[in-house]
Amino acid sequence: MDYKSVIAENIAKVTELDVEQVYKLIEIPPQKDLGDFAFPCFILAKSLHKAPAMISADLAGDASLTYGGMFNVKNAGPYLNFYVDRSRYAADTVSRINEAGDKFGASKEGEGQNIIIEFSSPNIAKPFHVGHAFTTILGNSLSRIYDRLGYNVIRMNHLGDYGTQFGKLITAYRLWGDEKALDEDPITELLRIYVKFHEEAKKDPSLDDKARENFKKLEDGCPEEVALWQKFRDMSLVVFNKLYDRMGVSFDNYNGESFYSDRIPAVVDMLKQKGLLEESEGAQVVKLDEYNLPPCIILKSDGTTIYASRDIAAVLYRKETYNFNKNIYVVGTPQALHFRQVFSVLKKAGYDFADDCVHVGFGLVKFKDMAFSTREGNIVLLEDLLDAAVDKTREVIVENAKLRGQDMSEEEINEIAEKVGLGAVIYTYVKSGREKDIIFSWEEMLNFNGNSAPYLMYTYARIRSILRKADAAGIKASREADVIGTLTGDDAYEVISELSGFEGEVKKAAAINEPFVISRKLFETASAFNSFYNNCRILGEDVDVKDSEARLALCEAVGNVLKSGLNLLGIETVERM
RNA sequence: GAUUGUGUAGCUCAGCUGGAUAGAGCGUCCGCCUCCUAAGCGGAAGGCCAGCGGUUCGAAUCCGCUCACGAUCACCA
Structure with missing residues (x-):
């Protein structure tokens, strides 16, 4: 055990404070002559009705704190200072580390607990730029940390593989697609036709109708459209996986948005049954006034689904499948409100595991004075x-x-x-x-x-x-x-x-x-x-x-x-x- | 406007459930390779911790107000 923990346990015993609490209070003194560890006694002043300096003086006299000569304990004003025996400290610490080897820091605190980490989650058919790297790197690191602490980590890549853009891609591919180019460099080719689609659609709005039609066919499971979508998805994944391999990142699961979409009707039914769904401006929403949040849209006014409903369906699926103890989303800070809404809807629906869902946000990657934008072409892959x-x-x-x-x-x-x-x-x-x-x-x-x-x-x-x-x-x-x-x-x-x-x-x-x-x-x-x-x-x-x-x-x-x-x-x- | 976040050295950031003299890195300046890798080490300069007020024995840290900047706020994810 490390020295700080030993000190914390002993102080906790003597003072009846919580070990965790004491651990956090222990600090390293600013000067060497004040010892190696210090415990500030202010926190005890109220409950003991004594001045902090008196308390530290009293505690300094308690022989049990020296832990059999491991520490020399002295009081200095309101502080209780611990002086380690350097020789013993060196031997204990170095030996402990070298016995553990390069897995030092491992523990069993997470044993038997399932923890889901959703990260990376790029959009199919879009280039992977330095902004996507943030969630990928953060999520990968968190996965490794929890893993080292003994948790059973489930890494999920919630791919952006659904939505009207696929109707556009299918339409564009049929018009201008180059199969050979797609084989050689899928993302570049898909991006090329995607950009071309937007250019052409400006001149010819009927293309948008065509795209909607194709997306509808995709949703309805028409074989040709599904096959194309599958092809785009598979090819994109090959490219992403090459990058993941290079960076030492792996996933247990690539269930994207498409995977959860057919589970949404059940979510809508459930919310309806519990009487949480209300109509507002033509859309179906769950009001969250009691959480001081704006309403969460579940179905758009045209009756189609939206990301919030997909995310709710995903949480329910994950609970069912993995019975998670914690469900972490490594997603950019701008989506903070969205996650608060999703978690609140779950809570309101009576699912207490909403409290085990955590949004781990992160900042933006940007140039000195402008944000990255695919449209403006100022991205760095x-x-x-x-x-x-x-x-x-x-x-x-x-x-x-x-x-x-x-x-x-x-x-x-x-x-x-x-x-x-x-x-x-x-x-x-x-x-x-x-x-x-x-x-x-x-x-x-x-x-x-x-x-x-x-x-x-x-x-x-x-x-x-x-x-x-x-x-x-x-x-x-x-x-x-x-x-x-x-x-x-x-x-x-x-x-x-x-x-x-x-x-x-x-x-x-x-x-x-x-x-x-x-x-x-x-x-x-x-x-x-x-x-x-x-x-x-x-x-x-x-x-x-x-x-x-x-x-x-x-x-x-x-x-x-x-x-x-x-x-x-x-x-x-x-x-x- | 509402919600929310940020403001600490020239730049990038730690420190924030109040506590001992506010710390790093980069950059700048000055030193250190006859010696285990100089992608290193040592030193110097550089701060009204955005501002004002409050709570407290004590505030970068907590509370209120002000200013500045950002994010989000209904049918994109």
Whole structure:
């Protein structure tokens, strides 16, 4: 168990506070002489009718808090400060991590719980641009985090595979479609005819009627139209899957909007039966005044369905099929109101699992002063961004390899460039709070210094290099508590203190659905390690072997944490770079 | 207009269920490779935490108002 948890449990026992609550209150003091952990006693002032300073003084005298000599406890004003025994702290932390390996941070807290994560959900026949990357990367990371915590994760790709645009596509394909072009590059060809349709429809409005007609045929299951739709869908999926494979993203399920559409009548019946459906301005709606929300439209005035009804049908299906404990939607922040409405309708209909549905929103990806817009042509395809990042990385590697006299095969360089380049892109999406907009800038995306994936991967690669050198010299990372316990210097202590907090941050990331909690922790850990690395030689003739063994153990622990954490973000590591 | 979000260093962001001297990265400036990968390390400069008021022993954090910017608000998803 990590030290913070031990402290929290002991304080909770003594004060009768809730362990979770205490855990959150524990902080790291701003100055070293104030200890390694601190508990502010203000919260107890009211219930105990005593001044915080008195309380901390009383608590400091409670021997049970030292946990058998694990801590030295002192009161300083209203704070209760915990001083760890650095030697024991180092041995405990480093050993615990190295036993867990690169899965460090795993737990069983989610055992037996099903959690659905809906993410990515691109529209069929539309290009996959850097905006779609947000939900894909976020959702992938959250999936990995919950998975690591023991939850049974069901990854769902709610494809945009339904709607009148398919009537347009079918119409356009019959008029101007080029089968060969479709085979070679489906999305580009589908986009071409889609754009052409809109151009031509301006001149000839009868095309719109034709499109509506074809969509109606599709809905009614006419074989020819269904076959074309199926073809477009399959071909688009092939393209998307190539991108997903490249990014290490996978799904359990590709049920899109079309899948749920024939379940909507049952939803309408159910709402009618419960007397929730009302007519308003020709449409069928559920009023949500008591939730202080605008009405939710279930059926349009022409009697056709709308996305809200599809989403409700989807939740019911998911509950039935997966009996989820949590149902997460990784969808942009602009749809916040829509999800509140959907969840409220469910709640109003008496489905308490509405409370287990969560909308995890995220910001926009935009250029300096304009939003992305397919119509204006100012989009950046994710694939182009990935390629640019990989190219830039390759240049850096080639240059460095020359400088360092490393011999790398072309194949190895390409492999490393791919991983580092992708890592750099992925990281920019998970380095800040998810609700922040990302201002897209090539300069920032391709800056590999500071708080970036290449920085973390570089730190990892350097550690691996040292471990290889040590191995060649026959020196092994220590497993002995008394050897590791010699890591008591300030630089090593800073590293150990960062390492020790990793598990807690993984849990926190899941609790608030924020992968950036992990990326921030990794950066701080790597930063502390790089200082240590700079100030303290690990291998060498003038280094005592025992010291080398202890420091190697620390290196190994940092490597494990970096690999574990990067993996949770969806980023791979490389052995050299 | 209603709902809702944001405003912290030149730029991008942490910190926000009130607590010890407000922190990073980028950029700028100055240092560090005869030594484990310089995609690194160290240092400097840079802040009325949008403004005003309130609650409190204590406010970047909570409350109210003002200003600025954004999102959403019925038949697209």
